[in-house]
Amino acid sequence: MAYSHGDGHHPPQSFWTRYVWSQDHKVISIQYTITAIVIGLVGLVLSNLMRLQLGFPGLVPFIDPAHYYQFVTMHGMIMVIYLLTALFLGGFGNYLIPLMVGARDMVFPFLNMLSYWVYLLAVLVLVASFFTPGGPTGAGWTLYPPQAILPGTPGDGAGIILMLVSLLIFIVAATMGGLNYVTTVLQARTEGMTLMRLPLTVWGIFMATILALLAFPALFVSGVMMLLDKTLGTSFFMPALMSLGQALGYKGGSPLLFQHLFWFFGHPEVYIVALPAFGIVSDLISTHARKNIFGYRLMVWAIVAIGVLSVVVWAHHMFVSGMNPYFGFFFATTTLIIAIPTAIKVYNWVLTLWRGNIHLTVPMLFAIGFISMFAIGGLTGLFLGNVSVDIPLSNTYFVVAHFHMVMGVAPILVVFGGIYHWFPKVTGRMLNDTLGQLHFWITFIGTYLIYFPMHYLGFLGMPRRYYAYENYQFIPPSAQVLNEFITVVALIVGVAQFLFVFNLAWSVFKGRAASSNPWGGTTLEWQTPDTPPVHGNWGETLPVVYRWAYEYSVPGEARDFVPQNLAPEGEGEGE
Amino acid sequence: MALAIALVLIVVAAVLFHVMSPWWLTPLASNWGQIDFTLAITIVITGVVFIIINLFVAYAVIRYRHHSGQRAAYQPENKKLESWLIGITTVGIVAMLAPGLLVYAKLINPPDNALVLEVVGQQWQWSFRFPGKDGQLGSSGVEHINAGNPFGLNPLDPRGQDDVLVQGNEVHLPLGRPVKVLLRSKDVLHDFYVQPFRARMNLVPGMVTHFWFTPTKVGRFEILCAQLCGVGHYNMRGMVVVEDEAAFQRWFASQPTFHQTMTTSAKTMGGEALVKQGAMLAQSQGCFACHSTDGSARVGPTWKGLYGKTETFSDETTAKVDEAYLHHFIRNPTAKVPKGYPPIMPKFDLSDQQLAALVAYIESLGKGKDAVAQK
Numbered sequence: 001m002a003y004s005h006g007d008g009h010h011p012p013q014s015f016w017t018r019y020v021w022s023q024d025h026k027v028i029s030i031q032y033t034i035t036a037i038v039i040g041l042v043g044l045v046l047s048n049l050m051r052l053q054l055g056f057p058g059l060v061p062f063i064d065p066a067h068y069y070q071f072v073t074m075h076g077m078i079m080v081i082y083l084l085t086a087l088f089l090g091g092f093g094n095y096l097i098p099l100m101v102g103a104r105d106m107v108f109p110f111l112n113m114l115s116y117w118v119y120l121l122a123v124l125v126l127v128a129s130f131f132t133p134g135g136p137t138g139a140g141w142t143l144y145p146p147q148a149i150l151p152g153t154p155g156d157g158a159g160i161i162l163m164l165v166s167l168l169i170f171i172v173a174a175t176m177g178g179l180n181y182v183t184t185v186l187q188a189r190t191e192g193m194t195l196m197r198l199p200l201t202v203w204g205i206f207m208a209t210i211l212a213l214l215a216f217p218a219l220f221v222s223g224v225m226m227l228l229d230k231t232l233g234t235s236f237f238m239p240a241l242m243s244l245g246q247a248l249g250y251k252g253g254s255p256l257l258f259q260h261l262f263w264f265f266g267h268p269e270v271y272i273v274a275l276p277a278f279g280i281v282s283d284l285i286s287t288h289a290r291k292n293i294f295g296y297r298l299m300v301w302a303i304v305a306i307g308v309l310s311v312v313v314w315a316h317h318m319f320v321s322g323m324n325p326y327f328g329f330f331f332a333t334t335t336l337i338i339a340i341p342t343a344i345k346v347y348n349w350v351l352t353l354w355r356g357n358i359h360l361t362v363p364m365l366f367a368i369g370f371i372s373m374f375a376i377g378g379l380t381g382l383f384l385g386n387v388s389v390d391i392p393l394s395n396t397y398f399v400v401a402h403f404h405m406v407m408g409v410a411p412i413l414v415v416f417g418g419i420y421h422w423f424p425k426v427t428g429r430m431l432n433d434t435l436g437q438l439h440f441w442i443t444f445i446g447t448y449l450i451y452f453p454m455h456y457l458g459f460l461g462m463p464r465r466y467y468a469y470e471n472y473q474f475i476p477p478s479a480q481v482l483n484e485f486i487t488v489v490a491l492i493v494g495v496a497q498f499l500f501v502f503n504l505a506w507s508v509f510k511g512r513a514a515s516s517n518p519w520g521g522t523t524l525e526w527q528t529p530d531t532p533p534v535h536g537n538w539g540e541t542l543p544v545v546y547r548w549a550y551e552y553s554v555p556g557e558a559r560d561f562v563p564q565n566l567a568p569e570g571e572g573e574g575e
Numbered sequence: 576m577a578l579a580i581a582l583v584l585i586v587v588a589a590v591l592f593h594v595m596s597p598w599w600l601t602p603l604a605s606n607w608g609q610i611d612f613t614l615a616i617t618i619v620i621t622g623v624v625f626i627i628i629n630l631f632v633a634y635a636v637i638r639y640r641h642h643s644g645q646r647a648a649y650q651p652e653n654k655k656l657e658s659w660l661i662g663i664t665t666v667g668i669v670a671m672l673a674p675g676l677l678v679y680a681k682l683i684n685p686p687d688n689a690l691v692l693e694v695v696g697q698q699w700q701w702s703f704r705f706p707g708k709d710g711q712l713g714s715s716g717v718e719h720i721n722a723g724n725p726f727g728l729n730p731l732d733p734r735g736q737d738d739v740l741v742q743g744n745e746v747h748l749p750l751g752r753p754v755k756v757l758l759r760s761k762d763v764l765h766d767f768y769v770q771p772f773r774a775r776m777n778l779v780p781g782m783v784t785h786f787w788f789t790p791t792k793v794g795r796f797e798i799l800c801a802q803l804c805g806v807g808h809y810n811m812r813g814m815v816v817v818e819d820e821a822a823f824q825r826w827f828a829s830q831p832t833f834h835q836t837m838t839t840s841a842k843t844m845g846g847e848a849l850v851k852q853g854a855m856l857a858q859s860q861g862c863f864a865c866h867s868t869d870g871s872a873r874v875g876p877t878w879k880g881l882y883g884k885t886e887t888f889s890d891e892t893t894a895k896v897d898e899a900y901l902h903h904f905i906r907n908p909t910a911k912v913p914k915g916y917p918p919i920m921p922k923f924d925l926s927d928q929q930l931a932a933l934v935a936y937i938e939s940l941g942k943g944k945d946a947v948a949q950k
Contacts, residue, residue, distance in 0.1 A: 058872070064872070064874070065806045065807075065809070065873070065874050066806050066874070066917050069803075069806060069808075134917075138806070139803070140803045144764055144802075144803070146762065146763045146764070146780060147763035147764060147803065147804055147805055150762070150763060150805075151918075151919050152698050152762075152763070152804075152805035152806060152807070152919050152921070153805045153806070154806060154917070239780050239781020239782070240716070240717045240718065240780075240781065241717055241760075241761065241762050241763075241780040241781065242697065242717055242720060242761045242762050243762055243763075244698065244762070244919070244920075244921030244922060245921045245922035245923050245924060246922050247717060247718070247720065253781070254781065254782075255764060255779055255780060255781065256779060256782075289639070289647060290641075290646075290647045291647035291648065291649070292649060292650070292651055294650070294651075294652065294653075295651075295652045295653070295657055296651060296652070297652065298652070298657055320766065320775055320776055320777050321777050321779070322758075322776060322777045322778075322779045322782060322784035325682075325683035326683070328679055328683070329676055329679065329680075332672065332675060332676060332679070333672065333676070336668045336671065336672045337668070339664070339668055340661065340664050340665060340668060343660075343664045344657070344660065344661060344664075346628065347657075347660050350628060350631055350632055350635070351656075353632060353635040353636070353639065354631075354635050354639065355639060355647060355648035355650070356635070356639045356647045356648075357639065357641050357645045357646060357647040358635070358636055358639050358640050358641055359641045360578060360636070360640065360641075365578060368578060368582075368632060368636065371628070371632055372582060372585065372628070372629055372632065375624070375625060375628045375629070376625055379621035379624060379625055380621070382617055382620075382621055382668075382671060383614070383617050383621070386613065386617065386671055386672060386675035387675060387676070387679045388609075388610050388613055388675045388676075388678040388679040388682060389610065389613050389614050389617055389675055391610065391682070391773065391774060391775060392600070392610060392614075392770065392773040392774075392775070394775070394801070395766060395768070395801040395802060396801070441577075444581075445581065448585060452589060452592065453592065453596075453598075456592075456596045456598040456599065457598055459598065459599055459600050460598045460599060460600070460601065460770075461600070461601055461768075461770030461799075463768065463799055463800075463801040465803045465808065465809075466808070466809035467806075467808075467809045468809055469809070472797060472799075472812075473795075473797055474601050474770060474771075474797055476597065476598075478597050478598070479598060482598065550651070552647060552649070553646050553647040553648070553649050554649050555649055560646060560647070
């Protein structure tokens with residue numbers, strides 16, 4: 001790198017440039033993480049309000065149908081985009097990519113800073129929609145037109161406009177960040193860090209970022225088109241139709257076009273969230289089982305294969321949409337094929353545990369919890385991907401249970417595991433272990449209790465996005481009892497997340513001091529000269545990489561790990 | 576250790592829950608037993624994998640948990656094992672996909688002799704149309720919709736004159752005859768979902784979608800909307816009545832044709848008949864999606880005790896709810912909005928006579944009157 005202390009690159013001096021307008025990837029990562037967690041807590045509260053109505057209809061008087069649909073919509077949008085996408089790419093990606101590839105920072109630090117502030121703007125615009133007349137949009141997070149922009153749907157005025165504007169701003173932020181991550185991985189790797197020596201965390205985030213750069217433009221154009229339909233009366237997605245008894249001036253548009261564009265983005269989006277989780281969890285399992293990840297090369301190729309296949313499966317969200325029915329054959333086949341590389345990943349995590357030396361630390365608990373949660377969420381995907389099985393289950397609680405387990409709970413377990421794992425590096429202090437254990441058990445068992453039975457409400461045929469289920473003959477009263485149970489557990493799990501937030505806040509100041517490499521990790525971020533790493537990360541000289549990322553318990557070595565930058569015997573370090 | 580026990584318990588609890596769950600597919604009432612069969616295959620295969628993975632992890636956690644002096648094995652890869660796993664997985668995937676696609680090929684090919692049923696959706700109600708004696712549906716379009724022609728049929732299309740129109744939320748079908756369902760929407764997306772039939776499809780404005788099934792059980796089956804269509808979505812209900820051919824034919828003959836609905840003059844009726852007509856109208860227009868008649872809260876004000884009370888509006892003005900008020904309000908629902916309610920009441924194209932009937936019905940539920948039971 002052309003980048004050392006001699007060429008006038010000084011760390012920022014003032015408080016403002018150091019912590020606020022910072023161009024340091026580590027500070028930007030923390031900014032992203034805190035913002036995502038704060039907005040994620042809003043999403044969490046919304047989900048509990050929604051569950052209150054489902055478990056105890058009418059108990060909370062202000063949850064009327066309009067509010068209910070607004071909570072559903074904003075919960076989904078916040079969790080998928082503003083929490084998970086931002087946290088994995090902006091949070092984990094920002095912190096870990098430069099450290100793990102042995103760079104001093106992202107290649108475009110200014111663009112990186114801009115990415116965060118633009119993301120914050122997107123969040124603020126989203127929050128603003130709560131305070132507009134009519135409130136935020138209640139169109140469902142999929143925002144399907146025509147309904148999304150017509151009266152009869154809550155927030156059909158300013159609410160939907162702000163939602164779309166916020167998404168467009170978010171995409172600008174994600175693009176700026178994404179270009180940075182991809183370029184950094186490709187161009188800023190230190191000497192010896194070949195692609196096949198990269199930790200899987202970097203591979204996962206790298207592939208997810210490429211997907212984001214390809215998929216978000218589809219959401220961008222559909223957002224722009226819907227904004228035009230709403231504000232200027234164009235008809236991209238609007239055919240001739242009535243609205244609440246009156247004919248409108250739209251003509252010739254196609255609601256299905258939106259669905260194709262949305263899911264062309266929306267399905268890769270699942271993997272934008274899942275691939276970083278796959279990568280991170282691989283490293284957590286390997287480190288805490290003191291064993292190399294099993295089948296590294298296959299794991300890398302599985303990430304690449306999933307990334308490629310994920311852009312040709314989107315219409316499995318549309319099997320009953322009214323699209324050309326022959327599409328069903330193609331999309332069902334591609335969808336079930338993608339299960340093969342995904343299954344390989346699960347096998348290899350499990351085989352990494354086998355004959356390992358398993359330390360059941362808090363990060364490891366979350367990692368193993370992830371395997372179980374992801375397995376069931378992935379397996380239920382085989383129901384929904386196989387077109388004829390999907391047809392009776394589409395838009396029921398089976399779908400809700402499936403996607404929450406596979407792309408809600410499973411990735412968030414990895415987020416937690418990752419935070420417990422890297423917190424000592426980020427802050428120099430350990431998170432409280434007891435609180436961490438408690439947090440894990442309540443979250444893991446709780447989410448199983450919430451979502452496992454929910455599949456069966458789906459088999460029964462209870463549709464999702466219903467405000468109430470009064471007087472349906474086919475729904476037995478026991479279903480309401482189950483809904484009450486799910487709500488009670490959801491409230492407990494919801495409250496337990498504040499344990500985690502408290503643990504974060506408390507441990508930053510009061511946590512036990514951490515050593516520079518508390519888990520005995522091989523990857524470069526654990527080998528920094530300072531903990532937390534200072535500006536520029538590596539002091540005078542960049543690390544040189546001599547080996548792959550998984551030299552755990554190598555026979556003949558005294559220690560059970562060999563850092564990537566440790567020179568083999570006979571070669572002097574730093575030459 | 577606790578983790579291993581938890582994983583084993585999860586497997587045991589999941590299997591027990593599956594066996595004992597009172598919540599399961601509604602009994603099949605159509606020809607699509609093959610869908611249930613494919614579902615069963617999928618449950619078995621995925622269930623076995625779920626059990627194996629969790630138990631294997633539990634075993635590994637117990638067997639290879641850290642104790643002093645322990646060291647992990649070092650084995651970067653095992654090509655043979657990896658190939659086997661890929662092979663077995665592929666076989667499992669094919670075992671699910673192949674029957675799935677075979678059923679699907681049948682699902683998208685309705686038989687030629689199928690009875691044609693058109694389902695028309697709008698916020699938040701259903702209506703239905705059958706072709707008349709000529710066996711053909713007349714053309715339709717949003718531009719033709721008005722008070723006298725709620726289906727939007729082209730009045731000049733001769734094929735549509737004998738089409739049989741079903742205005743309410745309830746449709747009858749004959750047992751054992753394949754039905755090809757054509758679906759269209761007047762406003763937003765909807766989904767025609769009758770779980771016991773398994774097959775279903777979205778209604779999309781601007782196009783006609785379709786699916787088919789054969790009813791195989793006599794009974795009344797609830798229609799749900801399963802595609803979010805606004806605040807009234809959860810109350811967009813209907814009913815399919817499956818009955819033997821003779822009963823169906825009697826019912827079918829009693830439904831008006833398009834020609835008849837266009838020529839029937841508004842009969843003058845009064846008193847109870849008018850109230851009854853109003854009640855049916857409220858049912859068929861989907862009013863109950865938003866208005867209850869028992870005082871419970873929905874999207875709009877309840878009709879119980881509405882007539883005769885003094886309504887406060889969002890601008891804090893007030894008015895007494897009487898006949899004139901209701902006539903005016905239903906014609907211009909968003910001009911003045913009652914306080915605390917969203918301004919989303921649809922404008923319904925009702926004839927004067929229909930409006931009178933509806934108002935008479937609301938009056939019958941009003942203050943100081945004995946409420947007439949809904950339905």
